[in-house]
Amino acid sequence: MNTSVPPVAVDPRVDVRVVGPAPVPGNGGGRPLRIALVAGEASGDGLGAGLVNALRERFPDAQFAGIGGDAMRNAGCETWFDASELSVMGLAEILRHLPRLLKLRRQYRERVLEWQPDVFIGIDAPDFNLGVEKWLKERGIRTVHYVSPSVWAWREKRAEKIGASADLVLCLFPMEPPIYARHGIDARFVGHPMADEIPGECDRMRARAELGLSSGAKVLAVLPGSRLGEVTRLGNDFFEAAWQVHERIPGLHVVVPAANAACRAVIAEQLSASALPVAHSHLIDGQARTAMVAADVVLLASGTATLETMLVKRPMVVGYRVAELTYRLVKALGLLKVDRYALPNVLAGKDLAPELMQHDCTPENLSAALLRWFEQPQQVQALQPEYDRLHRELCQDASARAADAVAELLATPRSGATA
Missing domain, CATH: 3.40.50.2000 (Glycogen Phosphorylase B;)
Structure with missing residues (x-):
């Protein structure tokens, strides 16, 4: 049985490098670096905590705020809303909670805009995060989407929508960046945190x-x-x-x-x-x-x-x-x-x-x-x-690689607002 997804590299001409350290951006605003995040479930909360810790190593004075759970709070992220408020599964549940979720998204994105972070990072939860990312990107805030939806499996054209929302996509799998490259979108393979966490041999x-x-x-x-x-x-x-x-x-x-x-x-x-x-x-x-x-x-x-x-x-x-x-x-x-x-x-x-x-x-x-x-x-x-x-x-030390990619984005000039 053949597959349309070859192992690891789809096209050798496409760069799927593991990102390396980037220069530390200067902050001319006279305030600490501000990083806003959203994680909507336990797995995203864990990813967010790892990323916050890795970013703090690069930017010790940075401030972190947004939506997260216990892991992100323990890492030093101020949570304006708890991650559990986004944990809704099933069509009937989503429909029942839709008014509340829409209100939450509106309140959250307006608070982020008022806070004026240097970057916004949406962790997984694409139904919630991509809309927030697009809205903030249109207002001149750098945006990152961490964990690509499965564009390799179905609806590849979603990559264009994700690119319209995020300045940078951080991918867990090596076959994902070449797909985004076909649509002109900056996507980096950073590795999978689970591979870092699990030892080579289990007892x-x-x-x-x-x-x-x-x-x-x-x-x-x-x-x-x-x-x-x-x-x-x-x-x-x-x-x-x-x-x-x-x-x-x-x-x-x-x-x-x-x-x-x-x-x-x-x-x-x-x-x-x-x-x-x-x-x-x-x-x-x-x-x-x-x-x-x-x-x-x-x-x-x-x-x-x-x-x-x-x-x-x-x-x-x-x-x-x-x-x-x-x-x-x-x-x-x-x-x-x-x-x-x-x-x-x-x-x-x-x-x-x-x-x-x-x-x-x-x-x-x-x-x-x-x-x-x-x-x-x-x-x-x-x-x-x-x-x-x-x-x-x-196994690429995913949190560190993701932090390097965010630091590299922060080191680039901020794009102008379109709204």
């Missing part, structure tokens, strides 16, 4: 001890998603697949981390309805990475968790299913530009993990793919050099 026995699992047990980690809709669509088939594997591997332990209380309630019902032996089923709160490290094989929904599984060096099977109407619309409109979805496969440009999507995501297909990993240890060994290579590719 399986320690993880098993933490979860109360025997060191010699066969362990399957099952992660049917972090959102309620994902768990509802995938959980029953995932647990049926796990039972089929258990039938072939008696004594198999199945570890299921629940992302939150709502997901846990649904998963508990699904597990109780499954044929999996209660004594060998372990539903735990959070601890997804510990479960991955403890496992021999991981079954999971497509998403960032596939990258995390790759970084802890575990073989995986990836399944995913969206609402049938959504699937038909995406296919009919040709919005999807790739035929690989799991991040390890996209980064490698080849199939490192079986992907079973939509109608192929059946218990029989999932269990067959899982059993191949359990029964062919030589194939698991063959994965390790590929995983190691991709880990090194992404």
Whole structure:
């Protein structure tokens, strides 16, 4: 199966360099440097905290303010609003909260404009941040968008919209800057913070001890998603697949981390309805990475968790299913530009993990793919050099590189306002 996303470099003529240190900008205004930020969920809060700490090393007197959570506050960012106010998922939830979110965005951007920061940095949360970035950019404030939406996968033309909003895009993956370059947009690969955080080798026995699992047990980690809709669509088939594997591997332990209380309630019902032996089923709160490290094989929904599984060096099977109407619309409109979805496969440009999507995501297909990993240890060994290579590719001290890129932007003359 071929893909339209080649490994790492799309075009050798395109610069996807890892940014280096930039000169410290002068501040002729007689006040400390001001940096405004927005992070809308836990992952963005962590990215924001790392960036604030790295920027403070370069600009010790800088002031940081905006929207964030505990991690950003601990890093010294004043939060005018808490990140939790942006954490809304699902169409119905968004519609219900839309008036409040629009009011929040209006209040926030006006406060930023009044504060007159030297740069605004929107971290992920594109639905909120791109509009803020565009509004501020039109008023002469430098803007940065940190974490590119998946323009490599679908709707590449979104890159133009992002470029209209941000002076600079900071990308976590090396295949992203060349896409922006095709649209004349300054985008830099800075690496992925998760790759910096996760060691090259993870201690399986320690993880098993933490979860109360025997060191010699066969362990399957099952992660049917972090959102309620994902768990509802995938959980029953995932647990049926796990039972089929258990039938072939008696004594198999199945570890299921629940992302939150709502997901846990649904998963508990699904597990109780499954044929999996209660004594060998372990539903735990959070601890997804510990479960991955403890496992021999991981079954999971497509998403960032596939990258995390790759970084802890575990073989995986990836399944995913969206609402049938959504699937038909995406296919009919040709919005999807790739035929690989799991991040390890996209980064490698080849199939490192079986992907079973939509109608192929059946218990029989999932269990067959899982059993191949359990029964062919030589194939698991063959994965390790590929995983190691991709880990090194992404391990770039992302927060420092992102801070260098922001410093370089600050060192350039400010563009004039257009409104």
